[in-house]
Structure formats: structure tokens, C-alpha cells
Amino acid sequence: MIERRPSLNALVTPLVDALVADADWLRLEVRRLENGAQLIDAGISALGGLEAGRRISEICLGGLSRVTLSGSGPVPGWPSNVEVSAADPVLACLGSQYAGWSLAHGEGKGAFHALGSGPGRALAGKEPLFAELRYRDRSERACLILEVDKEPPLPLVDKIANECGVDPSALTLILTPTSSLTGTVQIVSRVLEVALHKTHELGFDLDRIQDGMGSAPLPPPSPDFVTAMGRTNDAILFGGQVHLFLGGRDDAIEELAERLPSSASRDYGRPFAEVFKAYDYDFFQVDPLLFSPARILLTAVESGRTFAAGRIDLDLLAASFGIAP
Structure with missing residues (x-):
């Protein structure tokens, strides 16, 4: 039986409308496609920026989370940080923010993938994960975020609207390129999500996750895609911190703490761009257990004990971010 919880798309509707209303000063470009779908360019032709990224991150989290930019953090001399907290972290992160819907159109060099x-x-419910979450949304409007540097083809936009069960005119697509400031913020804001995703991959019961929050340093963007992707990943892998509050036995939570940090992966130890290159740029060859925050704290709410594992690696962050000595 599908649990009825608040509509994620209804929660973000006022956030999307406010984003459009503030598009000029947020340096976004908004237009309607031929089929009526609303397209928000947040870094392709538009400049975008940090505040646009922060607000888009809250939309990506289904309106259930607060994303803030802070001027202090655990990395000495690096004042730019992203912090994430969620009212319902499992639904916000895995039910909304997780990039789990594979989209493609065409073949060969002109193919579009996102x-x-x-x-x-x-709304689409294309992933088996939604059965585990016992959640399926119903809404007259839909919003999807695509981390791309080009506009999706119109037939694919039609397909997205159809699978979401909405008219194309009720669909909003937000485009956030990895190399943009906007994209950098929205990717690093996934620090809590990657911890929950790995927790799920390790077989821990999602129903036992009661709450959580996370933070990570905001890296400098790069016009080179691989460098930009590497830095946003490294911000989480080497500088991300997450604190989860869990139900269950202490021994199970302690075991999870040991396996959860990025340092538990066989591919840990080099900037992500180097790891990616070593696998001939085949993302699926990278150890999936690498994608997790650097430092983890897990509080067992039934006993009050907290288990910590992992560490922030300042040397690897400096190497990735290109910080001059």
C-alpha cells in the first residue's frame, strides 16, 4: 500500500514560482518551449550564481529541507560552505534529490543523456526505490532538475511530462551545468543524500533513519567538465560531514559507521578526476561505495551513544581545489 505523505511537487510549487519571479536578479533565464514547458537556464547562457544554486537545491530536495551558505567551516582558510538539514531526510534526499531517473533521446554524437x-x-515513479519508500506523488505540476550544459530535445520533454502525468505546460525543467556556480552549489548540497544513498546500498533499514544534517566546503568551479565534476565530488568525499540519528541496535549502527565514510572504499586516496581518468572515464567502473562524506557521526537514539568514523583530508582537498600554498 502506498503511504500518503505531503506532495513534494506541491511543496516546491511556490519555490519554483518565486524563483521565476526573481529570475532577473538571480541572473536566470526563463522561457517557454514550443510545447509550453517552462525551462529555467541556471548556468548555460545565464550566469546564475550562489544564491540561485541555494534556492534550486531546496527545490531539488522537494521543499522539505533548508540549504544555507556559511562563511565558516572545518577547512582552515576556506570560508565557503554548504549546509543541509531536512525535515524528512529520507523522502527529501532519496525521494526527490537523488539523481535516479535516467533520461535519453537519440543515438550517436547527437544523443542527449541526463x-x-x-x-x-x-510523479513518474520509474525507479524501484519508490516501492521501498512507499511513496508516490500526485500533483498537477511537476519540476525536474537536470545537470546538463544543453537544452533537452522537445520529444524528451514531452515524454517527461507524459510520464509525470502532467500537461507539458505544467512542467518546469531547471538546467544546472556542473561547471557553473549554480551547479556547484546544487551538487555539493547532495552531501546528506549521498550518505543516505550509501546507507541504503549497505542494506540498513531506511525506516530507522530518523533525522540528519550535513555540510561540505564549496569548491571553486572550473570550465573543464572533468575538473568541475572532480571538485564537486571531492568536496563531499574529502570534506563532507554528516550526522545521522538512527533507531536500532548499537552494534548494527557501529558497524554502519565503520563502512559509511568514503575512506572505506577501495578507490579512496586520489582526487576524483584522477580516479575517473584511471577508469578511462567510465563512471560505472568507479567503486560505488566511494560516494559518501568524509566524516560520519551516527547517533543511536535508543542508547544515546554516538559512533564516529572517517576524517576530513585537507591535503586531498587542496590538491583538488587548486589551492595555492
Whole structure:
């Protein structure tokens, strides 16, 4: 039986409308496609920026989370940080923010590929994960975030609207290139999500996750895609911190703490761009257990004990971010 919880798409509707209303000063470009779908360019032709990224991150989290930019953090001399907290972290992160909807159109060099994230995923329900979450959204409007540097083809936009069960005119697509400031913020804001995703991959019962929050340093963007992707990953892998509050036995939570940090992966120890290159740029060859925050704290709410594992690696962060000595 599908649990009825608040509509993620309904929660983000006022956030999307406010984003459009503030598009000029947020340096975004908004237009309607031929089929009526609303397209928000947050870094392709538009400049975008940190505040645009922060607000888009909250939309990506289904309106259930608060994303803040802070001027202090655990990395000495690096004042730019992203912090994430969620009212319902499992639904916000896995039910909305996780980039789990594979989208493609065409073949060969002109093919378009993207992973969709955001609340529109919960309308389409294309992933088995939604059965585990016992959640399926219903809404007259839909929003999806695509981490791409080009506009999706119109037939694919039609397909997205159809699978979300909405008219194309009720669909909003937000485009956030990895190399943009906007994209950098929205990727690093996934620090809590990657911890929950790995927790799920390790077989821990999602129903036992009661709450959580996370933070990570905001890296400098790069015009080179591989460098930009590497830095946003490294911000989480080497500088991310997450604190989860869990139900269950202490021994199970302690075991999870030991396996959860990025340092538990066989591919840990080099900037992600180097790891990616070593696998001939085949993302699927990278150890999936690498994608997790650097430092983890797990509090067992039934006993009050907290288990910590992992560490922030300042040397690897400096190497990745290109910080001059």
C-alpha cells in the first residue's frame, strides 16, 4: 500500500514560482518551449550564481529541507560552505534529490543523456526505490532538475511530462551545468543524500533513519567538465560531514559507521578526476561505495551513544581545489 505523505511537487510549487519571479536578479533565464514547458537556464547562457544554486537545491530536495551558505567551516582558510538539514531526510534526499531517473533521446554524437533529480521523479515513479519508500506523488505540476550544459530535445520533454502525468505546460525543467556556480552549489548540497544513498546500498533499514544534517566546503568551479565534476565530488568525499540519528541496535549502527565514510572504499586516496581518468572515464567502473562524506557521526537514539568514523583530508582537498600554498 502506498503511504500518503505531503506532495513534494506541491511543496516546491511556490519555490519554483518565486524563483521565476526573481529570475532577473538571480541572473536566470526563463522561457517557454514550443510545447509550453517552462525551462529555467541556471548556468548555460545565464550566469546564475550562489544564491540561485541555494534556492534550486531546496527545490531539488522537494521543499522539505533548508540549504544555507556559511562563511565558516572545518577547512582552515576556506570560508565557503554548504549546509543541509531536512525535515524528512529520507523522502527529501532519496525521494526527490537523488539523481535516479535516467533520461535519453537519440543515438550517436547527437544523443542527449541526463539523470533527472527533483520532485518530478516521485510523479513518474520509474525507479524501484519508490516501492521501498512507499511513496508516490500526485500533483498537477511537476519540476525536474537536470545537470546538463544543453537544452533537452522537445520529444524528451514531452515524454517527461507524459510520464509525470502532467500537461507539458505544467512542467518546469531547471538546467544546472556542473561547471557553473549554480551547479556547484546544487551538487555539493547532495552531501546528506549521498550518505543516505550509501546507507541504503549497505542494506540498513531506511525506516530507522530518523533525522540528519550535513555540510561540505564549496569548491571553486572550473570550465573543464572533468575538473568541475572532480571538485564537486571531492568536496563531499574529502570534506563532507554528516550526522545521522538512527533507531536500532548499537552494534548494527557501529558497524554502519565503520563502512559509511568514503575512506572505506577501495578507490579512496586520489582526487576524483584522477580516479575517473584511471577508469578511462567510465563512471560505472568507479567503486560505488566511494560516494559518501568524509566524516560520519551516527547517533543511536535508543542508547544515546554516538559512533564516529572517517576524517576530513585537507591535503586531498587542496590538491583538488587548486589551492595555492
